[in-house]
Amino acid sequence: MSKMDSKTPKGALSEKWTNHKSNINLVSPANKRLIDVIVVGTGLAGASASATLAELGYNVKAFCFQDSPRRAHSIAAQGGINAAKNYQGDGDSTYRLFYDTIKGGDYRSREGNVYRLAEVSANIIDQCVAQGVPFARDYGGLLDNRSFGGVLVSRTFYAKGQTGQQLLLGAYSAMNRQIGRGKIKMYNRHEMMDLVLVDGKARGIITRNLINGKLERHGAHAVVIASGGYGNAFFLSTNAMGSNVTAAWKIHKKGAHFANPCFTQIHPTCIPVSGDHQSKLTLMSESLRNDGRIWVPKNIEDVKAIREGGLRPTEIDEENRDYYLERRYPAFGNLVPRDVASRAAKERCDAGYGVNKTGQAVYLDFSSAIQRYGREEAHVKGLDEEDKLLVNNLGKQIVKSKYGNLFQMYEKIVDQNPYETPMMIYPAVHYTMGGVWVDYNLMTSIPGCYAIGEANFSDHGANRLGASALMQGLADGYFILPYTIGDYLSADIRTGKISTETPEFVLAEEAVRVKLAKFIHNKGEHSVDYYHKKLGKIMWNKCGMSRNEKGLKEAISEIKSLRKNFYKSIKVPGKVDEFNEELAKAVRVADFLELGELFAKDALERTESCGGHFREEFQTPEGEALRDDNFFNFVSAWENNGSPSESTLRKEMLYYEEIEVKTRSYK
């Protein structure tokens, strides 16, 4: 088994990226005009990459399955984006952001990549402000910051609870400028169906026009996958309904290794499931943990009374509440990293202290924050700090200005007023740290095929810190890929246009056509959702917040037989050559059914606990994750050999030169 080479440049950590940029090959402006690049996906990574590549002079073809590039799911990111600006003067630095990210990822990410990410982070904020992104500001007119989990500084820039929206619209505007100039050709409502390789290099894709169902061939000198994560393998997640793994999975099947699929983030603060009709879950931003305190009742009698409707949470005295995060982790309190907070919620609910009718919820309470802000405001305005009603009202106004849209969203969904009664929350699948394996240049194991943003595995190790996904997406798209791709494309300046009439394209298109026709002609009985929900249940119960050998083995065999049944009994109405959402969904679920098995296999093989991957067999007496650095200090890169059960593990060893690998502690 040969080891994977990350191609991380030599030299001191802080100089790697600068030196690398100075030494890689460039493509001249005149030659860039001769080169085509395909970008699949228009979230933060895809939109920013498309805009920058086009601006540099490449001819870009960008694809999204939505009706506009502005709708990609980055738009739903709420809380913020990290950057080591140290505007607050609280001791932040590139090194500290780098260190926090490596530690937050439970020492399972690559030093060189993470340092580069921290290094370019500050520039992202400059870029976005110049583009007119309306970040929150203080009364002096300067940018405001807040804190996120797993760190002790305030480095998160935000635009109320809509930071992702504002950043994506910024990248979308940069794209629009290039579309207007004719440098980007945008294909809305198009789905990538396969990657086309010519002489072992990525040279194009097959797409399906979702309006009329027509298959199309697109050639290019390089293909960039920016199609996001695979959280929807769980059916219920905070991802958008259309978010899927298909583009990433297709390149995996064509030779791109898939890394750490079991590293999945279960976000602690989501609105609990309300019933079987549920189609998706809604996140409540981690920023709420700046001011919200998480608790469950201390006494089991109170829990019962609440579930039966005889007691309201506001009627429980302070001394009868268990602020379990503050109790277990005094140093970080409610701002522990996501994996820690999620597991702690599960621990309390499993022990029988969960609230809500289902017993699967904990409280997120703003009453202390409302009091604190209210008194502060009364003091500033010279009003009576002892006037309870006044303080309460003033406090609510401040909380509203910070989190208004999130509170409104909660009220719409749950039909309870979170200003008056604590929110109920429970963990839900949110983000996938795993993804397509890439080297330092963000190139996959297929020459000329790149993966950026959530679609790759690169920067977050086994657990991502809050407000780091937006940072990584934009870092990859604006500042990293546009440089590194030139190194590869410099060999392509004489290649000329890629013809789509070659046998490789013809065969790839034909294979897609056959596959689609099979779905339509199958005389089955179950809808796509039937299978997707079944897969989701297996994933959540056996590959969710905690995993064990027995459950994972069961998951593998259950997913296998579900997949078999899927191809036998799937029912897809309508025709291929028309707008047919069921068909589009069938293609995506088919890929989830393969990915799910590889996910379970990866989780089974990794006999240690780290970050979001918690194996019950490997924990400390206090119930914390127990890593095994002697055996598992590597990235698991899975090589496709036809089916997930035949996939072979290839390791990329992780080397820590700069920081000492320690047991993560937030106590």
Added chain:
Amino acid sequence: MNLTLKIWRQSNSESKGKMVKYNISEISPDMSFLEMMDALNNQLIKKGDDPVAFDHDCREGICGMCSMFIDGEAHGPDRLTTTCQLHMRKFKDGQTITIEPFRANAFPVIKDLVVDRSAFDRVQQAGGFISINTSGNTQDANSIPIEKDDADRAFDAATCIGCGACVASCKNASAMLFVSAKVSQYSLLPQGKVEATDRVRNMVKQMDQEGFGNCTNTGACEVECPKGISLENIARMNREYLSTLLKS
């Protein structure tokens, strides 16, 4: 809950559409409107019928993909809500609900409730940006202080999700609220002032070319906007446009 649904069915942009009646039962008041539509589609698929096509994606009220004209209102009866965030508890047991696509000349129907809103993209491509390179070689983000009030108002304008409810609600199918939100966001910020003249001229020109109607200040757009985008933005754009005309 038991409901009667009257839904616009149209198989593609070429064909003629019509309203079709469906009965649906066992709807929980905690369901979102789109989850109710999912239940209907499951019922249709089981029977071997063609499910109702509708646009949706994030189901969190932020991507702007969902549309639907419900009982004569864009995104239905609730205020400051997209269809995906509308819940069935807003309806009564036994009620008949009429569901149509967002209608406008500039938004042709693709299928059933799905319409083509790419005209919005083209308006943005005509000038909805600040012309700076994405090299990152700009000045430090804090080098231009921006008054909090201006930053907040720019943000309020920027929260437009581009769903098209304003156009669908307007008797003239005008896109003024949508276009003015983008124009306002940039004109309130120092970064956007440099090319303010070209921006408003180009965006308005494209808006007219796309076949959107004129604004007659009825204010329906503001009422139906799920993000509460204010009519003030239209006034601001009119001022910007007027000063552009005076300059040229």
